[in-house]
Amino acid sequence: MARKQMDEVYRTVLGHFRHEIGHYYRDRLIENSDKLFFAFRNLFENEQIDYDEALKKHYKEGARANWNQNYISTYATAHPWEDWVETWAHYLHIMIHLNGLLIWYERTSAGCRYKNTACRNKERSLCYRRL
Numbered sequence: 187m188a189r190k191q192m193d194e195v196y197r198t199v200l201g202h203f204r205h206e207i208g209h210y211y212r213d214r215l216i217e218n219s220d221k222l223f224f225a226f227r228n229l230f231e232n233e234q235i236d237y238d239e240a241l242k243k244h245y246k247e248g249a250r251a252n253w254n255q256n257y258i259s260t261y262a263t264a265h266p267w268e269d270w271v272e273t274w275a276h277y278l279h280i281m282i283h284l285n286g287l288l289i290w291y292e293r294t295s296a297g298c299r300y301k302n303t304a305c306r307n308k309e310r311s312l313c314y315r316r317l
Contacts, residue, residue: 201275208274212267230266240265 216222227233244264253263262272 201279204275204278205271207278208271209267211274212270216270226266226270230269233266235265237265237267241268 212226216226241264244261249260250257250263253260257263257269257272258276259272262269
């Protein structure tokens with residue numbers, strides 16, 4: 187099915203990998219922790235609804251009305267697992283761009299306030315600070 191037909195016009199191979207990795211991390215992180223499991227359910231709704239039926243319904247009827255007020259993508263409305271996974275994929279997408287911006291900033295004159303020592307000095311370097 188074409189990306190447009192599936193209402194996934196921004197889907198790329200890399201984006202798809204980020205999405206699928208989200209399924210892996212959901213299984214590894216959330217399913218093995220009662221604390222995270224209940225936090226997940228609180229935030230992303232009850233995941234016990236039938237997954238296959240939810241996807242069939244999503245592809246038949248489309249996204250929920252006003253989806254953009256509560257979801258990061260139309261596909262996130264399909265099932266709570268997909269909501270988590272789409273959120274995860276977008277998080278990775280944002281973080282890789284922020285990391286790229288920090289590296290660019292470090293390597294340009296705008297970031298080298300210490301006359302080229304900022305890029306070498308870990309204490310002063312933005313690249314070595316956590317967000």
